[in-house]
Amino acid sequence: AQSVTQPDIHITVSEGASLELRCNYSYGATPYLFWYVQSPGQGLQLLLKYFSGDTLVQGIKGFEAEFKRSQSSFNLRKPSVHWSDAAEYFCAVGARGNTGKLIFGQGTTLQVKP
Amino acid sequence: GAVVSQHPSRVICKSGTSVKIECRSLDFQATTMFWYRQFPKKSLMLMATSNEGSKATYEQGVEKDKFLINHASLTLSTLTVTSAHPEDSSFYICSARDRLAGVGEQFFGPGTRLTVL
Numbered sequence: 355a356q357s358v359t360q361p362d363i364h365i366t367v368s369e370g371a372s373l374e375l376r377c378n379y380s381y382g383a384t385p386y387l388f389w390y391v392q393s394p395g396q397g398l399q400l401l402l403k404y405f406s407g408d409t410l411v412q413g414i415k416g417f418e419a420e421f422k423r424s425q426s427s428f429n430l431r432k433p434s435v436h437w438s439d440a441a442e443y444f445c446a447v448g449a450r451g452n453t454g455k456l457i458f459g460q461g462t463t464l465q466v467k468p
Numbered sequence: 469g470a471v472v473s474q475h476p477s478r479v480i481c482k483s484g485t486s487v488k489i490e491c492r493s494l495d496f497q498a499t500t501m502f503w504y505r506q507f508p509k510k511s512l513m514l515m516a517t518s519n520e521g522s523k524a525t526y527e528q529g530v531e532k533d534k535f536l537i538n539h540a541s542l543t544l545s546t547l548t549v550t551s552a553h554p555e556d557s558s559f560y561i562c563s564a565r566d567r568l569a570g571v572g573e574q575f576f577g578p579g580t581r582l583t584v585l
Contacts, residue, residue, distance in 0.1 A: 363509075390576075397472060397561070397576035398512075444511065454500055454565050454574060458511045 356381050358447050360459035367435050368467045375430040375462050377445030386448035387428040388456065389419055393441045401443075404428065415439070440466045470496045472564050474577035481552055482585055489547045489580045491562030497542040498564035502574065503535070506559040518545045542567075552584045 357380045367373050379385060386405050390398040402413025409421040419430045428445060445459040471494040481487050491501055499520050504512040516526045516537050524537035534556075536548040545564075549556050559581050563574040 395578060397578045398563075399576075400573070403573070453517070454502070455514060455517065456502075456512075456574070457514075460511045461509075463509075 356385070356447055356449065356457045358445050358457055358459035360443075360445055360462050362462050363460065364463045364465065366465040366467060369437050370434050373430075373432045373435045373439070373464070375443050375445075375464070377428045377430065377459060378426050379428065379445075379447045380426065381447055381449075384423065387419075387421060388446040388448065389413065389417070389428075389430045390444045390446060391415075391441045392444065392461075398444065401430070435464075435466055437466045437468065440464055470494075470564075470566050470575040472498075472562065472575045472577040474560075474562055474580050476580060477578065478581040478583070480583045480585065483553050484551055486548055486550045487552055487582060489549075489560055489562075489582075491545045491547070491564065491577055493543045493564040493566070493575070496564075496566040496568070496575075498545075499542065499567045500565040500574075501539060501545040502563045502565075503537060503545075503547050504561040504563070506561055506579070508559075512561060515547075549582065552582070554584045557582055557584045 359378045388403045389401040392398045401417045404421045443462045446456040448456050473492045475490045501518040503515045506512045515530045516524045518524045518537045518539040520539045526532045539545040561579045563576045565574045
């Protein structure tokens with residue numbers, strides 16, 4: 355069965371520091387992979403996605419993620435965190451085919467220290 | 469970008485009453501909409517997939533008679549929580565697939581906070 359694991363429930367980083375949020379997935383083939391951010395009062399916003407091709411994908415707000423098939427991982431990174439990045443981050447996997455269903459990880463809460 | 473709205477944003481009701489939540493795609497047509505439930509500090513759990521003009525497909529363990537879904541048009545899906553009880557209190561989120569968008573892409577509404585007293 356498909357599953358997504360985000361090992362870090364809560365992460366605190368200082369503003370300006372680099373960030374890496376971990377995501378591991380379980381799926382029989384190469385899935386579609388997504389990172390979303392959820393801020394209070396806002397809908398989930400897509401940061402980036404991986405379907406195929408270049409394993410390093412660039413997203414919005416300066417985020418990037420790297421798909422590593424050998425590690426079943428899709429970690430999210432940002433070189434310099436801003437206070438406005440404090441939010442809940444979700445990794446999700448979507449099945450191949452046309453169902454559109456997404457399986458979400460448990461989420462990682464990012465806190466940014468001034 | 470594509471916008472999905474939900475109404476109401478929060479609702480408080482008495483136990484035993486029914487509550488309807490609307491999900492609208494504002495600037496695109498959505499052949500498929502999804503309904504999720506999110507518990508505090510928890511992941512989003514897919515409840516059902518709603519296709520325009522057909523019956524919704526519910527995930528295992530989700531009571532279809534408790535959570536009625538109607539997708540009457542390409543821009544509107546509704547979730548009705550029937551005979552709500554305190555354990556139905558949660559944050560409900562919808563998402564919509566733009567039929568012209570890329571594979572797997574969906575857009576999320578801001579969510580509806582349901583509190584059942």
